[in-house]
Amino acid sequence: MAGARMTTAALSDRQRSWLRRAGPLLLVVVLVVVPLVFPESVNETIARIGVFAVAVLGLNVVMGYAGQVSLGQIFFLGLGAYVTAYGVSNDWNIVVVFVLACLIPAFVGLLVALAAARLGGLAIAMVTVALPIVGVPLAKRLSEFTGGSQGLSARFGDAPEWSGLYDDQWRLYLVLAIGGAVFLLTRNLVRGKYGRVLGIVKKNENVASSVGISPYRYKVLAFTLASLIGGVSGFLYMLVIQYTSPETMSFGHSIQLLAAMVIGGAASIVGSVLGGAYYVLVPQLTNLVDPSLTALLQGAVLLVVLFVLPGGLASLARPLGRGRRSRARHDPAPLITPSATTKSGSAADTPETERQGHP
Amino acid sequence: SREGGGDGATGAAASPGITDTTVRLGISTPLSGSTAGPGTCTVAGVKAYFGAKNAAGGVAFGDGKTRTVEIEALDDGYDPQRAKANYDSLKDDVFAMTAGLGTPTNRAWREAAIADEVPQVLVMTGDPLFSDTQESPWQLGFVPIYQNEGEAFGKLLVASGAPHKVAILSQNDDYGAGYVEGFKSAVEGAANIEIVDELTYEATDTSVDAQITQLSASGADVIFNAMSLVPLVVSALQKAQQLNWLPSWFLPSNTSSPGAVVEPGGGAAFPGIYSVSFAKAPASPAFAGDEDVQTYLAALKEHGDYPDAPAFPHCQWSWMVGATLEQAFTTMTEPTRDDFMRALRSIENFEAPLMLPGTAVTTTESGQPAVPTVVVQKYNGKGYDTVESLG
Amino acid sequence: MAAELAVQDVSLRFGGIEVLQEVSFTVEPGQIFGLVGPNGAGKTSLFNCISGHYRPTAGTVRIDGTPVQGARPATLARHGLARTFQHPALQLQETVLENVLLGAHTQLPGGPLAWSVRTRRTRRAEERFRGEALALLERNGLAWAAHLPADELSHGLHKGVELCRALLMKPRLLLLDEPAAGLPHTEVENLIATVRRLRAEDDITVVIVEHHMGLIAALTDRVVVLDHGRKLMEGTAAQAQSDPRVIEAYIGKDAADDVA
Amino acid sequence: MATFIQLIVDGLSTGSVYAAIALALVLVHQATGLINFAQGGMAVLAAYSAWWLLSRGVPLVLAISASVLLSFAFGAVVERWLMRRFERGDPDTAVVVTIGLLTLITGVCGWLFTYNNQQFPSLFSLDAVTFLGVSVSQRSIGTTVVIVVVMLLLQALFAGTKLGLALRAVAINPQSAAFSGLPVERLLMVGWGLAAALGAIAGALVAPQLTLTPGMLDNALVYALAAVILGGLSSPIGVVVAAWMIGVLENLAAVYVPLIGYDLKVAVPFILIFVVLVVRPQGLFGRKTVVRV
Amino acid sequence: MTLLELEDVTASYGPVQVLDGVSLSVPENGAVGILGANGAGKTTTLRAISATVRTGGRIVFDGEDIRGRRPDKVAALGIAHVPEGRGTFGDLTVRENLRVGAYLRKDRKGIESDIEYCLDLFPNLQDRIRSNASALSGGEQQMLAVGRAIMSKPRLLLLDEASLGLAPTTAKAVYDAIRRLRIESGIAMVVVEQNANLAFTVVDSATVLETGRSVLTGTSAELRGMDEIRRAYLGG
């Protein structure tokens, strides 16, 4: 049986390495082609998905991976959007605007985290709830920066002449480039060292600290990163929607982001994309079915999806991986009868064949 | 938009959304969430109006063709982002966007509409920006800008000559601010008016008891109450009675419905409940026999799939929007968005159905929405009567 | 180089409960030290005071002379203190290997940025420690389980995984809380061998809490017996096992007779 | 001075609205260990069912009682056919499911009863009782009294009774509970049922004030959550006190702290939470949970 | 007559089958031990009986096949399972934990007196009666788990390493108590125990599991006699 196990392992290894090489290439090609082939409205939808995929990704970092319930993510999107709108309308250099749209939310996030991370579980949730809830009236009060409840419009990112592209194509490229970069970096981060750190901070702080991880520090880190990514999504929001107002960061949207994250799949990179798609497409879908039943349909869809896939849409991919893995088996030295091992051998193989049946 | 100029520019060639037999109109408005009530009305009215027209064969356009009018209404849940999405998905197959409720949700795609040269007209926001022809060539607001409503009541107050102490409670957004601004501009420098206290509340608050308590202490005999949320207005009226503070009360046009607000609030207890309006209130016995109202209510049931009695004035307003659009259609000589805007902007003193005497649709003056004027009304225990003076 | 641990008059109370009362002892560098005593005597709590998970209400804990009571556990871990838990705490969904790799955290170079761009350095380090982790698992007879999710391992094996996690930290001071609990006799003997090898090969100080007197006797140079938070006696395992107070409070008179 | 006291009284009656929902949240949390965002939605549904019965001419008290019973059944059904699937899994998922449930219920109410405001008669008259310059409506008094009673009942349930103990045990460790022969699944259903019934009472209490709409309790829910966290998840008394604190301090801050004012008064509960929980992580009255190493 | 009968029971976690044919028979008032290496399937066997793992084969208790019933229904038949590791209710006090154990009992007085019984069986618990179970030491929690099982006055007691983390004296006390329970209240039991010496003080027969199946069954005397058993489990 040992032999059998090795071959299956080797096989899946080969497949994996093949995917590892071909996968990204394929993805890049697709991303390059997509904006060129689709009509304007589709491109705009994809761009919008990109915006919220990034927002969900941020939420995933702090909540999915680090396990700190955050109901405030939309606030950082809003903040990023406001910073962008303000910068653009005072025509600052766009690169500067982008950097600020990342750093200012990150900094605010850091401050909040320094305080919030002292609290545990649900308390953090409540402190983060405060962000959108206080953020909306605050935005109204700071009307000289935010345009009050009438909001700010800012149009930028039109296609430059040389590109020969339509605006929507150009913007989509920008979204894909920036969003793609954020996704790639985050993906790398949540593997290896920091993935393990966030995982253990989520599950067991005592163990974390016993191996030299300061839970507080990494909670703050996760929260700050989430805010930064939120800021990026805010920048993209402004690029695509070109308007922001206090309603942008209303509490309800924060809740919907949370739902989108779980629907897509918590602690999953692919899940973040799926979550973004969910956030954008479901309202459009319900509008197709019956605009007057939005809430009813949205609720139904959410419940059905989770009922079928409690692990979120991303789990569609996962079980295959798990099911296929052949089960290594502990063969202790024969204590009683030598025959025991041979028995155990067959014993381990039976489920093997079984498993082929239902992966 | 990829069309860049938009094919409206090329003249005779028909714009998207219009054929020789049909024209499609788009609406993005809140049909879910906290503003779903009025939002639903903004659709029901237009639907009812053109539903009835279509049933009667359609609308006769200025170019001699008769077209049926199709309405494509989408829900934006008062979310700017979704409003923009709705616009994006509609702009290429509707002739014009109209009747949508909400300031941020309309602002979210205003610039895009200008860039794409898509009409965004007769929208339900008192935000002056939409009535500024320079800033917003492709826009036109319908309802009086908030300032006008506040101003009208202010004028009345000043005219009364008697000294008044005024307390102000307004919603903390452009809506409340607009009302207050208008009111203040009217009472500016008037000797007999003193504003003794001014407070705000958030649209998300569950109660304004504290505000009313604080204002009651100000000894005001008039409260200028710019609130857009029915429940809060009701509880405000009730609270004031409990504190037995009984000032004359001003309510905005969209939260003064006799049935939904004043009666439950026990409005009869106050010396006077004033509001501004330009539409006949179906609930008011004064108009019980009015055949405008009759046809309207019938159509609302039959074509607007809105069975109950309209709970928000927005239903009446969007009915008028329908009428105003028709008015524009009849003078439209080319099936283009440009010509439509021209036609729409050249309406004068059009007395749309349900309009109160003394009000009319006039689209020719810049800086003003389609309905520039309102009349002040006083609650009479069942409905409202127009009044020239206080008391 | 192995650490010296000095516990001095450490007391700990929770509300009314006196968990530890003026406990003192010193563990020489390189010693294998036993900590025994009845249930609720305060052994694990004492571990927690040393590893920084609890803050003693009084007294000092010194590692190589520097007082560490009240220091954060993470800090101590970075200074070469490793421990296992009485109730193994693993990432049940993660593979055994990932669990063990947690032990490498402090030795992995590079900050978030470096890891998100996957610099050569970080990839190299990750590879290297994977190798080390696998080697450790091999040594402890768990290589076969390296790629299984931890929740597919039986309870008794979790102890082994935790030990590997602690060892990957390359500690100078290692605290083991009941490492033999739930192991059958043969496995206990393997464990004894492992710890002996540990002491022989890498120079390290080990403190063991254990109820398995066989293991204590076989491994420890010295033992402290705790009872109701107080130090009952200190000496060699043999002395402890023959000390009437210890037999009375802990081992039980006829414990020997049971062993058939 | 009169104003000051009046503001406090107003705060208390607003706080009672939050408390009503908060109690239901506590009940569910004690019985299933999760936060039920749909709690408010279920209360609204109950209120609508009572309202519907009223419109069919059923007397108020009967209508409310009926809605309470219906809600109990509804809660149990929701647990059995929906939440059951998520109880063992990731709590975040379960919470999101309750969010979905909230959305669904809101949608259904909007669909069946429209988004218009419906008047809901009160058990208590609106007439104000006035003493030393402070006036408070009988409705607020009545509401508060009912809430205090419910609070004491809950406290008793969890502190003293076998059922309360069983509910908590199941929430803490379903498997061991099963090993001790506790009918885990039935208890979970009972827990949800009770919470829903309690929610129905809450709905009937606050509907007259907020006027019935599908989203009636959306804003109150946030305050209720705040009260729950502030008061301590395990303590009915705690959350009610917390809710009152929030209501009162909010008003006072709005009036007497210019920097805050009416627009930012919503920040008060959160500031409160932060200050309190840094000192007492378990909340004002919460039982401290030890996490052993 | 036999109280519990396992006829080649199989069990699996998800796709992973870990028991392939375990047979076992516990007479009324009898005590059977299960020995085996880590991962042999001892815990799973007990889980199979208390219906907390997917199973195949026949599990007959008191004449009826109970396989596939819900855990609480099985417990209601009088089968008490002391699970491996922490089986306590962390946020309940020691006393509350014990009361939960007695959930199925109606006799108030009996319950109170049994609580007292548990408390002087485990003096540690007496001292900590008011504190949350989660605060207890490992051993104290183990005591509490055993205590809770005793509180339910079961007909069949499933002990999964009841001595885990117990000091020698305490472990012995527990097993003495269990032996007494057998004699006084005629409780039957299945005992999983790494400390075989201890196990053999109560069980009259035992079965040895290896990689998910019984490879050897015999009376205590026989087994104690075998060198392999000595070598592997008794350290003799």
Ligand SMILES: Nc1ncnc2c1ncn2[C@@H]1O[C@H](COP(=O)(O)OP(=O)(O)OP(=O)(O)O)[C@@H](O)[C@H]1O
């Ligand atoms: N949740 C699970 N998923 C998959 N396999 C499991 C799971 N739990 C246990 N196993 C496997 O089932 C087999 C038997 O486990 P079990 O816990 O019954 O062993 P055990 O005899 O109790 O060992 P120990 O003495 O360590 O408690 C082991 O090989 C283990 O790997």
Ligand SMILES: Nc1ncnc2c1ncn2[C@@H]1O[C@H](COP(=O)(O)OP(=O)(O)OP(=O)(O)O)[C@@H](O)[C@H]1O
């Ligand atoms: N965080 C805490 N809160 C309250 N009491 C505690 C806490 N930690 C430990 N105790 C108490 O301190 C005493 C000692 O606990 P500790 O875990 O140190 O015992 P131990 O010697 O490890 O026992 P065992 O051999 O059973 O593990 C116990 O009575 C326990 O209840």
Ligand SMILES: [Mg+2]
């Ligand atoms: Mg211990």
Ligand SMILES: [Mg+2]
């Ligand atoms: Mg086991």
